[in-house]
Amino acid sequence: MPARPHVDRVLLLTIILLVVGGLFIFFSASLGLLAFDTGGFTDAAKGQILLGLGGGVVAFFLGMKIPYRFWRRYSLYLFIAAVVLSFLVFVPHIGLSLNGAHRWIGVGPITFQPSEFLKIGYILYLATLLSAAKNKISDARWGLVPFGIVTGIMALVLILQRDTVTCVVLSGTGLMMFMAAGAKLRDFALIVLVGIIGIGVLVAFRPYVAERFVTFLHPGSDSQGSGYQIQQSLLTVGSGELFGRGFGQSIQKFGKLPEAISDSIFSVYAEEFGFIGSAILIVLFVSFAMRGYWVAARAPDLFGGLLATGIVTIITAQSFINIGSMLALLPLSGLPLVFISHGGTSLLVSMGEVGILLSISRSVYG
Numbered sequence: 001m002p003a004r005p006h007v008d009r010v011l012l013l014t015i016i017l018l019v020v021g022g023l024f025i026f027f028s029a030s031l032g033l034l035a036f037d038t039g040g041f042t043d044a045a046k047g048q049i050l051l052g053l054g055g056g057v058v059a060f061f062l063g064m065k066i067p068y069r070f071w072r073r074y075s076l077y078l079f080i081a082a083v084v085l086s087f088l089v090f091v092p093h094i095g096l097s098l099n100g101a102h103r104w105i106g107v108g109p110i111t112f113q114p115s116e117f118l119k120i121g122y123i124l125y126l127a128t129l130l131s132a133a134k135n136k137i138s139d140a141r142w143g144l145v146p147f148g149i150v151t152g153i154m155a156l157v158l159i160l161q162r163d164t165v166t167c168v169v170l171s172g173t174g175l176m177m178f179m180a181a182g183a184k185l186r187d188f189a190l191i192v193l194v195g196i197i198g199i200g201v202l203v204a205f206r207p208y209v210a211e212r213f214v215t216f217l218h219p220g221s222d223s224q225g226s227g228y229q230i231q232q233s234l235l236t237v238g239s240g241e242l243f244g245r246g247f248g249q250s251i252q253k254f255g256k257l258p259e260a261i262s263d264s265i266f267s268v269y270a271e272e273f274g275f276i277g278s279a280i281l282i283v284l285f286v287s288f289a290m291r292g293y294w295v296a297a298r299a300p301d302l303f304g305g306l307l308a309t310g311i312v313t314i315i316t317a318q319s320f321i322n323i324g325s326m327l328a329l330l331p332l333s334g335l336p337l338v339f340i341s342h343g344g345t346s347l348l349v350s351m352g353e354v355g356i357l358l359s360i361s362r363s364v365y366g
Contacts, residue, residue, distance in 0.1 A: 008361035011291040022340035029261045029268040032253035051344030056351030063355020075124040082121030085114040086157045112345040123310035130181040131303035165333045173313045216331035229258045236267040244274030261342040289316040295361045311353045
């Protein structure tokens with residue numbers, strides 16, 4: 001029997017380095033919890049290892065072994081399931097609220113964020129819709145209207161959850177898939193215009209969105225309030241200098257840097273590994289993006305190409321927005337540094353996504 005085509009080895013190696021390296025970075029950042037709450041460290045470690053890494057490894061191998069075209073057949077059902085699951089956050093005794101945001105579901109000792117499943121559900125179904133349109137994508141009935149409906153449903157769910165940044169990033173990912181499918185520049189301009197108006201409305205009616213923009217433009221105006229995290233992040237990154245303090249030697253993670261294991265984990269990494277280490281991590285994400293888009297461009301069918309484009313875009317966009325916000329190049333986002341930040345659901349879904357990406361790469365060599 002002929003040998004089964006292999007996956008893209010450069011892409012596989014890059015993913016392994018990010019996942020394994022991310023696990024070490026996470027545990028180093030988590031040491032800061034031990035100084036204040038041993039239980040907090042235990043809970044964080046359990047979630048990252050059991051749900052994130054354990055479930056992620058299963059999701060990774062399933063995604064890699066199952067032919068990617070399998071997902072096309074069930075993409076509508078997966079999208080509907082993800083939407084329904086996301087609405088469960090508003091159900092009493094099931095959904096969990098934090099600072100007015102409804103984004104989590106609690107089932108016994110397990111807590112997870114359904115919007116992570118919405119990301120892959122949206123990308124899968126959008127790839128199915130756009131690939132089915134094929135040469136009719138320039139016709140609004142086959143391109144713009146279906147894209148608008150699916151994206152609108154996704155956006156409604158996330159806006160109700162007060163997860164504005166995820167909504168913007170996922171909509172941008174969908175727009176990139178839409179353009180890769182062959183949409184007209186006219187449609188692109190219309191969608192961007194609608195998006196700008198939508199962001200303007202959110203800034204006007206949601207104070208926390210406007211506050212993030214104000215903090216970004218004037219980070220020193222409220223150094224003990226809204227600007228505290230970015231001030232501490234810049235201090236943490238700068239103290240790493242060229243080579244860093246060394247693995248596990250971060251000082252700022254011990255109570256000074258907010259969200260050290262989640263939003264601000266890049267800052268902890270930069271403090272311990274310095275400019276050189278930070279540059280290496282950024283190069284790994286750039287390599288992932290370049291190789292992922294290389295696979296997307298050579299996929300044997302439009303569905304595979306669009307699916308690969310969506311997966312690569314959502315992972316790299318989240319990661320670089322996280323890094324940019326920690327360096328005060330972008331407003332604070334709350335998005336995770338993929339494969340590294342605390343969040344078992346994020347790690348699980350991300351590993352499933354890259355497994356599917358490697359399945360697509362197998363078809364390139366087939």
